[in-house]
Amino acid sequence: MNFKLKIWRQKLGNSQGFFSDYLISNIDPDTSFLEMLDILNEQLVIQGEDPVAFEHDCREGICGSCSMTINGRPHGPNRLTTACQLKMRSFADGAEIVIEPWRAKAFPIVKDLVTDRSAFDRIQQAGGYVSVNTGAACDANTIPVEKESADLSFYAASCIGCGACVAACPNGSAMLFTAAKVAQLSLLPQGAPERSHRAIAMVERMDQENFGGCTNHGECQAACPKDISIRFISDLNREFITAQAKKIYGKRASRRS
Amino acid sequence: MGTLNLDAKIPDGQLATKWGSHKSKIKLVSPANRKKYTVIVVGSGLAGAAAAATLGEMGYNVLCFCYQDSPRRAHSVAAQGGINSAKNYKNDGNTVERLFYDTIKGGDYRAREANVYRLAELSANIIDQCVAQGVPFARDYAGLLDTRSFGGVQVARTFYSAGQTGQQLLLGAYSALSRQIKAGTVKMFAAHEMLDLIVDGDGRARGIVSRDLRGGEIKSFIGDVVILCTGGYSNVYYLSTNAKGCNATAIWRAFKKGAAFANPCFTQIHPTCIPVSGDYQSKLTLMSESLRNDGRVWVPKKAGDKRPPNEIPEDERDYFLERRYPSFGNLCPRDIASRAAKERCDAGFGVGSTGFGVYLDFHDSIKKVGKDKIAERYGNLFDMYKELTDEDPYDVPMRIYPAPHYTMGGLWVDYNLMTTIPGLFAGGEANFSDHGANRLGASALMQGLADGYFILPLTIGDYLAGAKLSKLSTESSVVIDTENQVKERLNRLLSNKGKRTASDFHRELGRIVWDRCGMSRSAGGLREAIKMISDLGDRYWRDVLVGGTAFDLNQQLEIAGRVADFFELAVLMCVDALEREESCGGHFREEYQTADGEALRDDKNFSHVSVWSLNEANEQCELTKEPLKFENVSVATRSYK
Secondary structure: OOEEEEEEEOOOOOOOOEEEEEEEOOOOOOOEHHHHHHHHHHHHHHOOOOOOOOOOOOOOOOOOOOOOEEOOEEOOOOOOOOHHHOEHHHOOOOOEEEEEOOOOOOOOEEEOOEEOOHHHHHHHHHHOOOOOOOOOOOOOOOOOOOHHHHHHHHHHHOOOOOOHHHHHOOOOEOHHHHHHHHHHHHOOHHHHHHHHHHHHHHHHHHHHOOOEOOOOOOHHHHHOOOOOOOHHHHHHHHHHHHHHHHHHHOHHHHHHO | OOOOOOOOOOOOOOHHHHHHHHHHHOOOOOHHHHOOOEEEEEOOOHHHHHHHHHHHHHOOEEEEEOOOOOHHHOHHHHOOOOEEOOOOOOOOOOOHHHHHHHHHHHOOOOOOHHHHHHHHHHHHHHHHHHHHHOOOOOEOOOOOEOEEOOOOOOOOOEEOOOOOHHHHHHHHHHHHHHHHHHHOOEEEEOOEEEEEEEEOOOOOEEEEEEEEOOOOOEEEEEOOEEEEOOOOOHHHHOOOOOOOOOOOHHHHHHHHOOOOEEOOOOEEEEEEEOOOOOOOOOOOOEOOHHHHHOOEEEEEOOOOOOOOHHHOOHHHEEOHHHHHOOOOHHHOOHHHHHHHHHHHHHOOOOOOOOOOOEEEEOHHHHHHHOHHHHHHHHHHHHHHHHHHHOOOOOOOOEEEEEEEEEEOOEEOOOOOOEOOOOOEEEOHHHEOOOOOOOOOOOOHHHHHHHHHHHHHHHHHHHHHHHOOOOOOOOOOHHHHHHHHHHHHHHHHHHHOOOOEOHHHHHHHHHHHHHHHHOOOEOHHHHHHHHHHHHHHHHHHHHHEOOOOOOOOOOHHHHHHHHHHHHHHHHHHHHHHHHHOOOOEOOEOEOOOEOOOOOEOOOHHHHOEEEEEEEOOOOOOEEEEEEEOOOOOOOOOOOOOO
8 A cells, every 4th residue: 555644743842843745655454553654764764864753662552652643633543543553454545644743732742743741640640549558458358349330440440541632632631531540549449538639639730731621522532542431521520529619618518429 | 601609598497488587587777767778760560660669658769760751651551361369269279379389380390489489478468459559450249359260270360450450550550659759759760761780899780871762861870779670571572562662671781780691591472462464563462361261272173274264163173272281271371372373383274364373262152151241351352353453353263373472581580589780689570580481371460569569678678778888979980981881882873874774683683583482492493593693683783774863862773772682682592592401381492392292391400590691701691500499399290281
C-alpha cells in the first residue's frame, strides 16, 4: 500500500511547528501504524534527515505511551484501539493521513509528536492512592467487596493514562482521567476513608494544571481506547459536591451518599 | 576458571525459619537516621516502584529513575495473566511448601532453595498489600477473591484482574510511589536513562550517570546505595513480547563495572504469542498463559493440512500437549509447551501462512460455560487478538507460536539481593535469583513485588548500617571520568558516518540469536553464533548511522546505545549456553535429550549457577560456579506426563 503522510514537525516546544509531507510506499496491510512510522524513520535516517519523534513502548495497547492524533481523531479511526494496535489495512490505499501530537494546553509539545503529560502524574500524586504503608495490610479476604463494585472499580482502573480524552475534548479537560481514578478507589472499601479528601485534592490539582472544564461533549468517551464511560464523570461530580458539602457542613451531609 | 569469591549469604537453620531469623538478626538504620541516606532506584516497574515507595515510607531519601515518560508505563504494566500466592482460599492444598516445590521443580532444579522458599513465604503478604492499596482483583459473588490455575501446577493459586493483572499491580505500586513523591521522600526522574554506574575508590556502587531523554543532559547522581530494577533482556532477540524500550544497558554497564552475571543463557520462550507475520514486524504480542485454562492446543494430524480449522473433524486433530503430557495437558510449563509446538511445526504440522503456528481453540469451553463467561475471563485478550489478526477467536481458533518473553538470567545476587559490587542491589527480572532455568507463569509479578516491597527495604538497611562510605561528590574524579566515558560513547555513535540504522543491525542480531540460542541450541550453532555476533558487532561500530545530536530528544541515539550493549550480552548468552552441556528448563541443547525428545539434565556436572565476570584486564569473561545444594527437595527428573 502507498500513503501520503502529513506529519506535524516541531523541533522544540517553543519553536514554530509545521506540517511536512512524506510519501511512503510498499507498506504491507498488516503493518501497524507505528511500524509504518518506523519504516519512514529508518528511511529518513538513511537520507540524513531528522526522524519523526513519537512516544511508544509496549505496542500492545496497555502502557499508554503512544499518543498521536490521526486524521483528527486521537489514536486514529478505529474505536477502542490505540495507535500502536492500529493496522494499515484500516486505511485506503493511496490515502492521505494527517498525524499530529495531542493538542492541549496542559500537554505542551516536547518535539514533533511528543508531548509532556506529566500533569497526569501530578493529579495522581494529589490523592490517587490509599495511604497504606507496606506491611500494614490485613488479610486480603477480611473485607469482602461486592462483585459489582469490584468489577466496576476494575473497569475504571483499566484507564491507561494515554491522554486521548484530553486531546479529544474541545476544552482540553482531564475529567475522564481524574474521574476514573477517583471512581476506582471510592468504589472499594479500602479507598473509602480518604474519598472526600481525594476528590477535592485531585480536582483542585487538575484545575491548577491548565486542564479545561467539562461541558458534557462526550468526546472523551468516544476517543478512549479503553472504553471508560462518562458515567464516572457524573460520579466524580457527586463525589466532589458531597466532599465539599462535608467540608462546609461537617459530617451530616455525607450521610446522603 | 573464574576467581570470584562468591558468598550467597544463605542464613543458617531450617529452610522455613531462615528468612524469619535473618530478619530478626539484620542490622537496622534507625528511623531518624534514614533521611540521611540517599537510595537510587533505577526502574519503576513492580520491583522498582515497590522498593522506591517502601523505602520512601520508611524515611529514606529516594531518587527513582525510569526511561518512560511516566513511572506508570514500566513494562510490568503489560503482564496479563496473574500473580501466584500461597494463600489457600480455594482449600485445594495450596501451601507455602507446595508453591516452593512447584517453583523449584518448574525451574528444573536450577534455583536456590532458600531464595525460592522466601518468595513463597512472602507471597501471601503481597496479595494483602495490593488489596489494601485498592488493586481491583477479580472476585466471586461472595465478594471474596477469585483465583485460577496456571501452567505447571495443580492448584488454583493465581490471583488476577482479567487479563490485565500486571497493569493493576503496577498502578497499585505507582499509586504508593505517587504518594511518596507528594510526601517529598521520593524524587522521580521520568524520561531519564541510566547509562553508567559510578563505583567509588573503595569499590562501592555510589551512583549513576543518566541522560535526560527529553533535553539530552548527561548528569551524575550520587547516593549511598544503588538498586537496579531494570527488567530483562529478551529484546536481544529483537522480536520479543517486551516493550520496544526494554533494554539491558543498566545491568550490562553494571557488569562492565564488576557485577557478575548469572545464567545468561536461561531465557524463556513463551508458548502463546501471536505468530510473526512479516519482516516489518517490530514486536510480538503475548496471549496470556491463562488462556490455556480454557483453550486446547492442537494441530492437524495430517502434515500440510490446509483446511480451515473449523472444517477439520475432531478425530483428525492432534491435541499434542494432552497427548504427550496427560496429567498436566494444556497447562504444562512454558518451556515444555513451547518446545512441543516447535517440534510439531518443524515436523511440518504447523498452521497459518508461514507454517509456524498452532491452534489454541476455545470451542469446547465456550460450549461448556458460554461465550459470556469466556468474555469475562479473557475479553480484552480476545479483542486484542481480533484487532491484530482480523480473526475472531470466539469463532475461529487462535493461532499461536512461541516468542521470547522473559529472562531468568540476570545479575548475580546473594540472599540480600546484593550483586558482587558492594552497594549495588538488583531486584525483579534484573536479577537471576528465583526462577532457575524456567519461570512458572504468574511468578514474575510475585517476585518483583516480593523483592520490592519486602526484601530490598530490609536488606538495604542492613548494608547501610554496616557500611563506611567515603565522601563523594559530583566533582570527584571518578564521577567526572565515568561521565566522560558516557559522553565519548555517545559521540562515537553520533559521529559515525555509516550506512545502516541501529534497528537494522538489531534485526540481524536478533535472527542470529533466535536461530542459534533460542528454543533449541547446539554446540555447532552456538560456536557459529559467537563468531557471527562478534563480526556483526564490529561492523556495527563501523557502519551504524545514528544522526541528530546528543543535546535533544534523539530516539535513534537511545536505540543505538541499547543495541551496542545487546551485541556484547548476546555473545555472553551464547558462551554460557555452549558451556552448559545439558538441557534444563528453557535451555535445550539438542545433544542432550531423551529418546522421546525430553530435556536431559546433568545434575552431576551442572547443578550450579554459572556466574560470569570480567577478568582483571576487563577483557575476558570468566566463569565461576556457585554449587546448588538441595537439602529439602529430592532432585528428580522433571515430568509433567
